[in-house]
Amino acid sequence: xxxxxxxxxxxxxxxxxxxxxxxxxxxxxxxxxxxxxxxxxxxxxxxxxxxxxxxxxxxxxxxxxxxxxxxxxxxxxxxxxxxxxxxxxxxxxxxxxxxxxxxxxxxxxxxxxxxxxxxxxxxxxxxxxxxxxxxxxxxxxxxxxxxxxxxxxxxxxxxxxxxxxxxxxxxxxxxxxxxxxxxxxxxxxxxxxxxxxxxxxxxxxxxxxxxxxxxxxxxxxxxxxxxxxxxxxxxxxxxxxxxxxxxxxxxxxxxxxxxxxxxxxxxxxxxxxxxxxxxxxxxxxxxxxxxxxxxxxxxxxxxxxxxxxxxxxxxxxxxxxxxxxxxxxxxxxxxxxxxxxxxxxxxxxxxxxxxxxxxxxxxxxxxxxxxx
Amino acid sequence: xxxxxxxxxxxxxxxxxxxxxxxxxxxxxxxxxxxxxxxxxxxxxxxxxxxxxxxxxxxxxxxxxxxxxxxxxxxxxxxxxxxxxxxxxxxxxxxxxxxxxxxxxxxxxxxxxxxxxxxxxxxxxxxxxxxxxxxxxxxxxxxxxxxxxxxxxxxxxxxxxxxxxxxxxxxxxxxxxxxxxxxxxxxxxxxxxxxxxxxxxxxxxxxxxxxxxxxxxxxxxxxxxxxxxxxxxxxxxxxxxxxxxxxxxxxxxxxxxxxxxxxxxxxxxxxxxxxxxxxxxxxxxxxxxxxxxxxxxxxxxxxxxxxxxxxxxxxxxxxxxxxxxxxxxxxxxxxxxxxxxxxxxxxxxxxxxxxxxxxxxxxxxxxxxxxx
Numbered sequence: 001x002x003x004x005x006x007x008x009x010x011x012x013x014x015x016x017x018x019x020x021x022x023x024x025x026x027x028x029x030x031x032x033x034x035x036x037x038x039x040x041x042x043x044x045x046x047x048x049x050x051x052x053x054x055x056x057x058x059x060x061x062x063x064x065x066x067x068x069x070x071x072x073x074x075x076x077x078x079x080x081x082x083x084x085x086x087x088x089x090x091x092x093x094x095x096x097x098x099x100x101x102x103x104x105x106x107x108x109x110x111x112x113x114x115x116x117x118x119x120x121x122x123x124x125x126x127x128x129x130x131x132x133x134x135x136x137x138x139x140x141x142x143x144x145x146x147x148x149x150x151x152x153x154x155x156x157x158x159x160x161x162x163x164x165x166x167x168x169x170x171x172x173x174x175x176x177x178x179x180x181x182x183x184x185x186x187x188x189x190x191x192x193x194x195x196x197x198x199x200x201x202x203x204x205x206x207x208x209x210x211x212x213x214x215x216x217x218x219x220x221x222x223x224x225x226x227x228x229x230x231x232x233x234x235x236x237x238x239x240x241x242x243x244x245x246x247x248x249x250x251x252x253x254x255x256x257x258x259x260x261x262x263x264x265x266x267x268x269x270x271x272x273x274x275x276x277x278x279x280x281x282x283x284x285x286x287x288x289x290x291x292x293x294x295x296x297x298x299x300x301x302x303x304x305x306x307x308x309x310x311x312x313x314x315x316x317x318x319x320x321x322x323x324x325x326x327x328x329x330x331x332x333x334x335x336x337x338x339x340x341x342x343x344x345x346x347x348x349x350x351x352x353x354x355x356x357x358x359x360x361x362x363x364x365x366x367x368x369x370x371x372x
Numbered sequence: 373x374x375x376x377x378x379x380x381x382x383x384x385x386x387x388x389x390x391x392x393x394x395x396x397x398x399x400x401x402x403x404x405x406x407x408x409x410x411x412x413x414x415x416x417x418x419x420x421x422x423x424x425x426x427x428x429x430x431x432x433x434x435x436x437x438x439x440x441x442x443x444x445x446x447x448x449x450x451x452x453x454x455x456x457x458x459x460x461x462x463x464x465x466x467x468x469x470x471x472x473x474x475x476x477x478x479x480x481x482x483x484x485x486x487x488x489x490x491x492x493x494x495x496x497x498x499x500x501x502x503x504x505x506x507x508x509x510x511x512x513x514x515x516x517x518x519x520x521x522x523x524x525x526x527x528x529x530x531x532x533x534x535x536x537x538x539x540x541x542x543x544x545x546x547x548x549x550x551x552x553x554x555x556x557x558x559x560x561x562x563x564x565x566x567x568x569x570x571x572x573x574x575x576x577x578x579x580x581x582x583x584x585x586x587x588x589x590x591x592x593x594x595x596x597x598x599x600x601x602x603x604x605x606x607x608x609x610x611x612x613x614x615x616x617x618x619x620x621x622x623x624x625x626x627x628x629x630x631x632x633x634x635x636x637x638x639x640x641x642x643x644x645x646x647x648x649x650x651x652x653x654x655x656x657x658x659x660x661x662x663x664x665x666x667x668x669x670x671x672x673x674x675x676x677x678x679x680x681x682x683x684x685x686x687x688x689x690x691x692x693x694x695x696x697x698x699x700x701x702x703x704x705x706x707x708x709x710x711x712x713x714x715x716x717x718x719x720x721x722x723x724x725x726x727x728x729x730x731x732x733x734x735x736x737x738x739x740x741x742x743x744x
Contacts, residue, residue, distance in 0.1 A: 078674065081647065081648065081674060081675075084647050085644075085647060088640075088643065088644045088647065089644065090640065103675070110641070110679050110680060110682070111641070111644055111645070111677065111678075111679040112677065112678050112679065113647075113648065113675060113676070113677045114675045114676045114677070115648075115674060115675040116673070116674060116675050268460075268462065269482070269483070271460065272457075272460045272461065272483055273483070275453065275456050275457060275460065275485075276453065276485065276487075301488070302450065302453060302487060302488060303453070303475070303485060303486045303487040303488050304485070304486045305483065305484065305485045305486070306483075306484050307482050307483040307484065308482060310482070
């Protein structure tokens with residue numbers, strides 16, 4: 001195998017695939033890129049066994065020759081070192097050349113690197129088939145769905161199922177739901193596909209969101225994996241086993257207390273006041289009444305803080321509730337609208353955060369007990 | 373004590389003084405700012421006992437009223453919380469008001485904070501006298517001297533004397549020297565002062581360098597402390613006890629091998645090649661001869677790298693030497709000139725890095741043994 005390649009395109013290809021490569025793997029082969037040069041282009045594959053990314057750089061793109069002087073073949077090269085070398089070289093074109101199957105020479109006009117390499121056959125067998133229910137998204141729709149739900153998933157591995165986003169559809173309406181059991185984010189939208197249900201790891205969803213740029217993306221969902229296709233790239237992810245919790249039980253039906261506020265100003269006020277809420281991690285109290293709306297916090301050792309909210313609409317009587325500022329801030333940001341509506345069912349009931357413009361996104365948050 | 377104050381000026385005053393406050397102090401009073409309001413302005417003081425900063429915001433500056441509606445007095449307020457509150461408020465003016473000597477109320481039109489405070493008398497006594505040998509610097513000269521020497525001091529507390537810069541003068545010529553025992557940086561310049569010698573902690577020198585902006589700075593050196601005066605700010609630092617090593621012994625007299633290169637291109641080449649020098653921390657070999665100049669590295673497990681240096685002048689015969697890339701890169705950067713001169717005395721002797729334009733700065737680096 002041998003080729004001359006546009007350095008910046010090659011570097012982008014490697015960074016894309018590198019997303020799937022964990023820094024530590026019990027299988028040494030997974031620390032490598034698998035490179036395969038053929039007459040269609042250079043294909044690079046990386047995997048940590050759970051997530052696999054395969055991306056291809058064509059020989060010619062938009063009439064520009066990206067790869068020249070090539071001989072077909074394949075090899076495994078250390079992902080860490082190849083990526084760093086290609087990043088640090090400063091020429092427009094670099095050459096790769098496999099010598100004796102076990103050494104790859106990487107060079108431009110000035111610098112010469114010789115890296116130990118492995119035969120492509122030493123790479124583990126992976127299931128790279130693509131099948132299942134196809135669901136298509138425009139790039140911006142996909143990114144919006146992910147940003148509005150993924151943050152609410154758990155980051156802890158104690159209950160692996162909660163690190164997934166539950167994606168399901170009856171073939172017409174689809175729903176993406178994530179919850180860490182303290183809060184929940186649900187996005188509804190219309191699709192036209194066969195019915196599906198899948199617990200997709202948040203990592204796969206968010207990494208694809210970063211990689212797709214402006215490409216449309218197609219999800220291929222089977223019972224044990226999801227395959228994302230976009231541009232010249234394919235991302236394979238296993239699904240998470242188990243039953244996703246029945247989240248509809250978390251959502252109250254009736255909200256007698258309803259507050260409408262400017263989202264970003266409300267976040268600023270909560271963040272300021274939460275400064276002194278050090279004994280209980282960023283918990284503030286929201287006090288609502290016909291006379292005004294106020295957020296406050298109190299710490300025996302340090303002091304107290306309060307701030308009146310300007311520009312609000314409130315319906316419902318006198319009502320106090322305490323909550324984690326970051327949960328409410330996340331929910332307000334996910335609503336992606338200037339004004340947000342906070343709807344409360346009662347002091348110890350979960351409450352709802354919705355956009356004033358977009359009913360397809362619903363956020364539910366569990367309050368905490370108030371101590372003062 | 374009470375005042376209304378320009379918020380952004382107040383925030384800047386607090387960040388300046390906060391530089392002296394350590395996040396953890398065995399003396400709780402040192403976790404506070406000491407504020408003192410009088411008819412000259414607001415003075416804020418912070419200290420960790422080794423380093424003390426005192427800075428004053430005048431009541432009026434350039435015809436603009438910065439402080440109004442004040443009552444004289446003093447207090448201690450938690451540095452961490454006061455700084456964060458003033459940072460996060462978004463009004464132009466904030467009000468401080470001490471209530472009953474133990475609570476400070478901080479507010480703008482919207483937000484209200486009440487912080488527990490302490491009486492000013494509870495602050496430890498500090499020696500804030502200013503005496504000793506006076507040495508004056510223009511801001512840019514001071515910053516240059518610090519940037520050219522401070523990096524070479526030790527960051528480890530094993531030999532505290534090596535965490536200082538040795539500043540000394542016979543009254544006409546002055547020298548700042550720093551060494552971590554593997555490398556040395558020496559800056560010479562002319563002064564007109566009484567003779568002095570002081571081992572100044574690098575931290576004090578570099579923090580003052582960040583704070584002075586365009587102000588001239590005066591150092592007041594006694595046998596146990598140095599006081600920096602600039603603008604409305606005074607910085608007090610203890611000196612480090614002990615004898616600074618006789619560094620002149622580290623510097624060879626005769627250099628038969630002399631290489632002149634473009635500094636930044638040489639750094640880039642070394643950094644690229646050192647990528648594979650993982651078994652020995654960033655050690656590369658420099659090979660010099662009449663036929664060319666090359667840097668290289670080698671690792672049994674990973675591979676090898678080499679790069680020819682373009683655009684160089686070399687005098688001396690065939691010669692190889694190995695060294696730490698970061699030490700040489702630091703020295704080249706400190707030289708602050710496009711071309712640098714590397715002068716070698718022998719394979720196992722310390723070598724010199726100098727600017728091609730400025731003879732006042734000399735860098736000495738110890739090589740390492742070459743293994744291939």
